[in-house]
Each structure stands twice: as C-alpha cells, then as structure tokens.
Amino acid sequence: MSSSIIKRILNPTRKPKPDSTLSIAFLTTVPSPPSPPLDPLISDAVSILTHHRSKSRWSTLRSLYPTGFSPSQFSEITLRLRNNPHLTLRFFIFTRRYTLCTHDIDSYSTLIHIFARSRLKSHASDVIRLALRLADVTKVFRSLIKSYNRCGSAPFVFDLLIKSCVDSKDIDGALMIVRKLKSRRINPQISTCNALISEVSKRRDASLGYKLYREVFGLDDEDKLKPNVTTFNLMMVSFYREGETDMVENIWREMEGLGCFPNAYSYSVLMEAYCARGLMSEAEKIWVGMKVKGVVYDVVAYNTMIGGLCSNFEVAKANEIFMEMGLKGIECTCLTYEHLVNGYCKVGDVDSALVVYREMKRKGFEVEGLTIEALVEGMCDDKNGDRVVEAAEIVKDAVKKCEFCPSRKCYELLIRRLCEEGKMDRALNIQAEMVGKGFKPSQETYRAFIDGYGTVGDEETSALLAIEMDESLKLRAEEDS
Structure with a gap:
C-alpha cells in the first residue's frame, strides 16, 4: 500500500485508485513536514537508554528528569528507539510506574505504530485499549492516520483497532x-471482517450480520475482497441459532456459487439445520456426500448425525454411526453419550x-441436567420393571457430586412414583430435599x-395431609390476592 492511501483517508474528495488489501506495505514517498529542532533532553534521554546498563539507565533518568517528559x-x-521495540516497551512501563509522563492520544499512537511495525500485536492491542479509554475511536483513528508515515507503521494497525472495538x-x-477504509477501497484483513460480522450477528441479529457481509465484501463491486469458508460458517451458525434454517441453505448455495469449498464444520452446520427440521433423508445425503467428496468426518460431524438421528427416533442408525466412530479411533465426547441416552429414552x-x-x-x-432428567423420566415410566428407587439413587449421586440440581418436575415425578409403589419413607426423603432446594410442596405433591398413604393403609395420615393441603392452598391464595 502506498502513502497515497493515507492521503485518501485524510482527503476523501480525491478519486481513489483501487487497492487490493491492507496487507500491502506502506511506502514513504510523501515528504514529511520538517522536524522541529532536536530538544537536547530527547537526545540525552535516547543516549542514556541505549548506552547505559539496564540497572543504571532508569535511576539516571529519574535523577536527571525528576519532572518527567511531555x-x-x-x-x-520512542521514535528514535523504534528499532528496539522491547526497550521502547520498558521505557513506556517506566514512565507509567513513576508517573513521569501524562500520556495523550498522540503518544499512545506512536507506541501503537512502533509495536505494530515490529509485529508485537498483543502490546499494540494493549496500548490501543489504553487510548480508547482516553478518547473515542474516531480521535484514536485520526491520530493513528496522522502519525502513520512518520512512524513507518504496518497496515494491520487499523485491523488491531477494529478488533479492539469488537472486543470492547x-x-x-x-x-x-x-x-472509512472501504470507501477508499482499502480492505481490512478477512479475519477482521469475520470477527466484526460475527459480533454483529451475536449482538444484534443474523440478518444484520448478513447485510454487513454483503457490504464489507462488496459483492456488487469488481474490486472485492473474497470471503472465506469461516465467513460462511459463522453466518450459517448465526441463522441456525435464530431458527432460520432456510437461510442456512441459502448461504450454503451462495458459498458454492462463489467457488468457496466447504469444510467439515460447514457440512455439520447444514446437517444440523436439516436435523432440526426433521429432514433426516436430506441430512443423510449430506453425510454421504462428505464421504464422496473426500471430506474427513470429525467428532463434530459424528455428533451432529448421532444427535439428529436420536432426536428423530432413529436410534439404531445412530448406534451404527457411534460404532463406526469407535472403529475409526475418534474419541467420543460427553455430547455423543448424551445424544444416545436421550435417544434411547425417547x-x-x-x-x-x-x-x-x-x-x-x-x-x-459430567452429565448435563436435562440428560439426567430424561433418564429419570424414562426409568420412572418404564413398564418392564421397578426402577424408581434406582432413578432416585442416580439423582442422589448426581446431586452429591454437585453436577446436578433437579427441577421441580423431576422431584415431583420421583415422589409420585415412589408413593404409587408405597415407598413412603423414601418419598419423604425426596420431599425434604425438594423443600431444601426452595421448592414448596404443590397440590400434585400433596x-x-x-394417595400413597391411602394405598399403604395409613388413612389417618392421608386425612391429615388432605386437611393440610386445603389450608396450604387457601393460605397461598390469600397471599396471591
């Protein structure tokens, strides 16, 4: 990128020539304004920093310049130290530690450029965050433009500023x-564009993220920055999360139309969209298509298909894919097992x-709470055996290990089934735990x-509980009114 880019940013009335990307190096063909006479303080400070030993340079600077530096x-x-960025960093830390400089936007901009030109991206980003605390992004941007050529900076300094804004x-x-950059046909890096599109999709909505994608990548311009597979993946995920599975398909077709090759994750997102709509035949076509095109199945792809099949009551097929996963040496994740537990319960x-x-x-x-509840419900409803006690033990064990907090529905299901089987002491223990978790007994619990005490022949307790239930319901109705 030539220095004419800086001119175009500062002077937008001039018609720009197309530029390909911000990754091209700036040239310093535009003469800089004459420098003011060198301040003796500056040359002396530079000499101390570069020629004194590390232990003595800082004490010497403090004794010679007790009031610090403007x-x-x-x-x-720091401009004279720019070829030694680590010394520049130590000098900056020194001035902050001993309050020897009240830094402003321009001094921060100089530092940012020095770190950027030396590829010290994390340090540059840290200073950008300090600058953004001091002034708004417009002022920081203008200061970086103004000092760009003089510092011999690197073009991705503007990407770092954009990413800092996204992070904040x-x-x-x-x-x-x-x-501002795009209006002068200056393209940020693709990763920067993707990060911004992703953030807009999350913070606002997927349709605005897609609109920004159309704008940033200038799909109607001849001189356009091409999106990559990550761009399309993040947009498909955004639309999927919002339930707009039709848009997932549209973006897939757009990706293919632009000659961008999908990766395994792309296929997984599309399969997930079909599974969510119950279109398992379409999902299976994508699964087979991956193999035909030589795309290697990863754990995400396996989990997607297993989850989709289990959700749609095709557990036998899901188990076949699970077995294939093991034969290929792909390690299962917690999600793999949870899909199967839920599927078998269904x-x-x-x-x-x-x-x-x-x-x-x-x-x-560690098992997700919803999976445990699905298992408990399946065990309580199992007509082929008495499993309610075993279900209660599973809940007790999960709670003990602090990995599970049962819902009211789960507690009430266990209590109801235990009472139906006449296991009143066990039901009382569950009810006590339920109250301890903040759930007041409901009419269903009473x-x-x-009914349980009636079944075991304790009519007296049954009658007392009926009176207590009526009083409790009346009291609750009075509180609600």
Missing part, C-alpha cells in the same frame, strides 16, 4: 473504521440408556402423598 517528548524519544463491544466504532429402551449412562460415568464425563 507526551511529545516521549513520542520523539463497540460495534459502531468498528463499523465506522471499516466503512424410544423407551431404558436398559440401553442405562448402559450408555454408566459408560459415561466410567469415563468421567395428592401423591395422600
């Missing part, structure tokens, strides 16, 4: 910089669900105990 003096000193959730500031195969659950526990996976 921001402009600091900038001049200043979407409008980031958009302003991108648009089709009423509690025995298989328990086998998978125990395998999960054996491998040390009714379960009333």
Whole structure:
C-alpha cells in the first residue's frame, strides 16, 4: 500500500485508485513536514537508554528528569528507539510506574505504530485499549492516520483497532473504521471482517450480520475482497441459532456459487439445520456426500448425525454411526453419550440408556441436567420393571457430586412414583430435599402423598395431609390476592 492511501483517508474528495488489501506495505514517498529542532533532553534521554546498563539507565533518568517528559517528548524519544521495540516497551512501563509522563492520544499512537511495525500485536492491542479509554475511536483513528508515515507503521494497525472495538463491544466504532477504509477501497484483513460480522450477528441479529457481509465484501463491486469458508460458517451458525434454517441453505448455495469449498464444520452446520427440521433423508445425503467428496468426518460431524438421528427416533442408525466412530479411533465426547441416552429414552429402551449412562460415568464425563432428567423420566415410566428407587439413587449421586440440581418436575415425578409403589419413607426423603432446594410442596405433591398413604393403609395420615393441603392452598391464595 502506498502513502497515497493515507492521503485518501485524510482527503476523501480525491478519486481513489483501487487497492487490493491492507496487507500491502506502506511506502514513504510523501515528504514529511520538517522536524522541529532536536530538544537536547530527547537526545540525552535516547543516549542514556541505549548506552547505559539496564540497572543504571532508569535511576539516571529519574535523577536527571525528576519532572518527567511531555507526551511529545516521549513520542520523539520512542521514535528514535523504534528499532528496539522491547526497550521502547520498558521505557513506556517506566514512565507509567513513576508517573513521569501524562500520556495523550498522540503518544499512545506512536507506541501503537512502533509495536505494530515490529509485529508485537498483543502490546499494540494493549496500548490501543489504553487510548480508547482516553478518547473515542474516531480521535484514536485520526491520530493513528496522522502519525502513520512518520512512524513507518504496518497496515494491520487499523485491523488491531477494529478488533479492539469488537472486543470492547463497540460495534459502531468498528463499523465506522471499516466503512472509512472501504470507501477508499482499502480492505481490512478477512479475519477482521469475520470477527466484526460475527459480533454483529451475536449482538444484534443474523440478518444484520448478513447485510454487513454483503457490504464489507462488496459483492456488487469488481474490486472485492473474497470471503472465506469461516465467513460462511459463522453466518450459517448465526441463522441456525435464530431458527432460520432456510437461510442456512441459502448461504450454503451462495458459498458454492462463489467457488468457496466447504469444510467439515460447514457440512455439520447444514446437517444440523436439516436435523432440526426433521429432514433426516436430506441430512443423510449430506453425510454421504462428505464421504464422496473426500471430506474427513470429525467428532463434530459424528455428533451432529448421532444427535439428529436420536432426536428423530432413529436410534439404531445412530448406534451404527457411534460404532463406526469407535472403529475409526475418534474419541467420543460427553455430547455423543448424551445424544444416545436421550435417544434411547425417547424410544423407551431404558436398559440401553442405562448402559450408555454408566459408560459415561466410567469415563468421567459430567452429565448435563436435562440428560439426567430424561433418564429419570424414562426409568420412572418404564413398564418392564421397578426402577424408581434406582432413578432416585442416580439423582442422589448426581446431586452429591454437585453436577446436578433437579427441577421441580423431576422431584415431583420421583415422589409420585415412589408413593404409587408405597415407598413412603423414601418419598419423604425426596420431599425434604425438594423443600431444601426452595421448592414448596404443590397440590400434585400433596395428592401423591395422600394417595400413597391411602394405598399403604395409613388413612389417618392421608386425612391429615388432605386437611393440610386445603389450608396450604387457601393460605397461598390469600397471599396471591
């Protein structure tokens, strides 16, 4: 990139010539304004910093300059140290530690450029964040433009500024910089554009992220920056999260139309979109298409297909893919097992669900609460055996290990089934734990105990609970009114 780019940013009335990307190096063909006479303080400070030993240079500077340096003096000193960025960094830390300079936007800009030209991106980003605390992004941007050529900076300094805005959730500031650059046909890096599109999609909505994608990549311009597979993946994910699965397909077609090759993650997102709509035949076509095109299945792809099949009651097929996963040496994740537990519970195969659950526990996976509740519900509803006590033990063990906080629905289901089987002491223990978690007994809980005590022949307790339930309901109605 030539220095004419800086001219174009500062003087937008001039018609720009197309530039390809910000990664091209700036040239310093435009003469800089004459420098003011060199301040003896600056040359002396530079000499001390460069020629004294590290232990003595800082004490010497403090004794010679007890009042410190002005921001402009600091900038001049660091400019003369720009080929030694680590010494520049130590000098900056020194001035901050001993309050020897009240830094302003311009002194920060000099530092940012010096770190950027030396590829010290993290240090440059740290100073950008300091500058953004001092002034708004427009002022910081203008200061960086003004000092760019003099510092011999690197073009991605503007990408660092955009990314800092994105990190601080200043979407409008980031958009302003991108648009100023794009209006002069200067392209930020693709990774920067992707980060901004992702943030807009998350903070606002997927449609605005897509609109920004059309703008940033200038799809209607001849001189355009091409999106990459990451661009399309993040947009597909954004639309999927918002339930707009049709747009996932549209973006997939657009990606293919632009000659961008999808990766394994792209296929997984598209399969997930089909699975969410119950279009398993379409998802399976994508699965087969991956193999035909030589795309290697990864754990995300396997989990996507297993989860989709389990959600749509095709657990036998899911188990086949699970077995294939093991044969290929791909390690299962917690999500793999959770899909299978939920799938087996959906089709009423509690025995298989328990086998998978125990395998999960054996491998040390922490089980999600919804999966435990699905297993408990399956066990309580199992018509082929008395499993409610075992279900209660699973809940007790999960709570003990602090990995699970049962819902009211889970507690009430256990209490109801235990009462139906006449296991009143166990039901009372569950009810006590339920109250301890902040759940007041509901009418359903009372009714379960009333019926349970009636079943075991304790009519007196059943009658007392019926009276207590009526009083509790009346009191609650008075509180609500």
